[in-house]
Amino acid sequence: MNSESAPPPASTEAFLWKGHTSQWVHFWYYFFCLLLAGAAIGGIPFTFGMSAIGLVVPLVMWLIRWWITKCTSYEITTQRLKITTGILNRKLDELELFRVKDYAMDQPLFLRMVGLGNLNLVTSDISTPTLAIRAIPKVEEVREMLRNAIQTERDRKRVREMDVDSHDGGVGIA
Secondary structure, three states, X not given: OOOOOOOOOOOOOXXXXXXXXXXXXXXXXXXXXXXXXXXXXXXXXXXXXHHHHHHHHHHHHHHHHHHHHHOOEEEEEOOEEEEEEOOOOOEEEEEEHHHXXXXXXXXXXXXXXXXXXXXXXXXXXXXXXXXXXXXXXXXHHHHHHHHHHHHHHHHHHOOOOOOEEOXXXXXXXX
């Protein structure tokens, strides 16, 4: 039997990382909610207490945004990236790691000040061509762990990326 045509050995999938987007990404939204609440409290003497009812709006806005963010989680295994979303109805989207074409890390000043960063992935997956994992702690470690897992999975599946360019109007394969 030819060993070149044999399928790669099946490996067990292992958990590598799980996390959520930090609530810090909503800083200005929460700040706006606090301003609305402050305005409602400030209006109490002028509205004979009726503006206190207005405290419900920023409180509900705050809770909904917090809950939506908390109910979105990311899990990286040795073979897949799993994205779970939804409050009442749950949705699981899985991205095979060998499909990740490129990844980039960025740390805007505000996120860097609180020890967070973003990971942006470009994939060959039809349902998820790009993916942003926003405001996660220890982003450098997660990026490096993801890089190693992607390369290991590509080697295991014997998958290679092929770039197709057309600089002169023709199709060239690099």
